[in-house]
Amino acid sequence: MKFKIIAGLVLILSVIIASCGSAEDMEFKRYYLGGEQLYKQRCQNCHGTKGEGLSNLIPPLTDSTFLKTNKKQLACIVNNGLKGALVVVNGKSFVGDMPANNIPPVDIARILTYITNSFGNKMGTVKSEDVALSLKDCK
Amino acid sequence: MRKLATLIGVILLYAACKNGGTQATLPIYGNRDTKTITKDGKQVVDTIYQTIPAFRFVNQYGDSITQNSLKGDIYVADFFFTTCPSICPIMHRNMLKVYSEFKNVSDFKIISHSIDPKHDSVPILKKYADGLGISGNSWWLLQGKKDDTYNLSASYLVRRPEESAKELFIHDGYFVLIDKQKRIRGSYDGTDEKDVARMIGDIKTLRAETNPQIAQ
Numbered sequence: 001m002k003f004k005i006i007a008g009l010v011l012i013l014s015v016i017i018a019s020c021g022s023a024e025d026m027e028f029k030r031y032y033l034g035g036e037q038l039y040k041q042r043c044q045n046c047h048g049t050k051g052e053g054l055s056n057l058i059p060p061l062t063d064s065t066f067l068k069t070n071k072k073q074l075a076c077i078v079n080n081g082l083k084g085a086l087v088v089v090n091g092k093s094f095v096g097d098m099p100a101n102n103i104p105p106v107d108i109a110r111i112l113t114y115i116t117n118s119f120g121n122k123m124g125t126v127k128s129e130d131v132a133l134s135l136k137d138c139k
Numbered sequence: 140m141r142k143l144a145t146l147i148g149v150i151l152l153y154a155a156c157k158n159g160g161t162q163a164t165l166p167i168y169g170n171r172d173t174k175t176i177t178k179d180g181k182q183v184v185d186t187i188y189q190t191i192p193a194f195r196f197v198n199q200y201g202d203s204i205t206q207n208s209l210k211g212d213i214y215v216a217d218f219f220f221t222t223c224p225s226i227c228p229i230m231h232r233n234m235l236k237v238y239s240e241f242k243n244v245s246d247f248k249i250i251s252h253s254i255d256p257k258h259d260s261v262p263i264l265k266k267y268a269d270g271l272g273i274s275g276n277s278w279w280l281l282q283g284k285k286d287d288t289y290n291l292s293a294s295y296l297v298r299r300p301e302e303s304a305k306e307l308f309i310h311d312g313y314f315v316l317i318d319k320q321k322r323i324r325g326s327y328d329g330t331d332e333k334d335v336a337r338m339i340g341d342i343k344t345l346r347a348e349t350n351p352q353i354a355q
Contacts, residue, residue, distance in 0.1 A: 007252070016336040045226065045228055046228045054228050054231065054232050054301070055235070056271070056272060057267070057270035057271060058228060097222070
């Protein structure tokens with residue numbers, strides 16, 4: 001009888017742990033889902049539902065190497081936009097303007113978490129603190 | 140009884156198939172008027188449909204384009220500007236599909252009217268066309284006098300573009316399908332992938348339509 005109760009408790013506990021996941025997972029999901037909404041509102045018109053961009057006019061967001069190499073600059077690009085900048089993505093050159101967003105660091109972090117973990121990218125959570133740090137070094 | 144049910148079933152199936160097989164004709168949009176003409180010595184009433192009026196613009200190559208440049212063509216028209224941050228990228232992402240589908244068809248064209256001719260000069264339009272990856276003469280980007288473009292928008296039954304401080308320009312995202320008689324045969328939401336797919340189907344239907352009368 002006692003054994004059955006213990007076994008039952010263990011079972012319930014393991015179900016709870018499995019369904020909740022770790023605190024980091026929860027944090028990732030919060031950033032990612034928030035980012036998905038913001039992406040739809042602010043980025044998707046130009047960069048597309050699949051991050052595919054538009055021909056040679058608007059760069060795609062599928063170049064994982066570009067995202068990794070320019071990790072520190074991503075927050076600045078999202079926040080301040082680009083003016084006449086030359087960007088090489090997926091081996092193609094893009095020259096043009098991107099509008100500024102001027103949004104709180106936490107929203108930039110959400111957008112970046114979404115982009116860097118969608119469209120074939122997998123870079124983990126970009127936190128609000130990381131963004132605040134990056135923004136200090138904008139060129 | 141069972142035989143009867145089978146028979147009805149077969150008839151229904153045949154009717155359903157037959158219905159799906161016939162090609163529908165596209166409606167004709169816009170205001171219409173009537174005119175009494177004399178045909179074979181008899182007085183008959185003829186329908187006058189709304190058509191796209193004469194125009195003169197310049198394309199991305201610097202060539203002068205008028206209604207005569209589209210003589211004998213089915214075409215799709217839209218309104219855009221190259222620096223548009225909102226709906227234009229979606230519209231032209233979708234229009235590229237239309238372009239790829241029909242770029243080798245001789246009697247089909249796409250015309251995109253810039254509503255910001257001050258910025259969208261011929262070289263800017265050419266750069267935009269190169270960026271989009273379009274070449275040849277199946278998709279023209281047109282610019283001209285601002286009032287001419289804005290007034291023409293009314294003939295396409297789309298909203299007249301407006302300038303605003305924030306969005307720069309406010310305009311519709313419609314793709315308008317025009318037949319060889321310069322009549323409006325369809326209007327589609329250029330920002331909606333499904334509606335644009337429907338338009339591609341309608342263009343095929345329209346191309347299959349036999350009508351020898353072509354407007355001058």
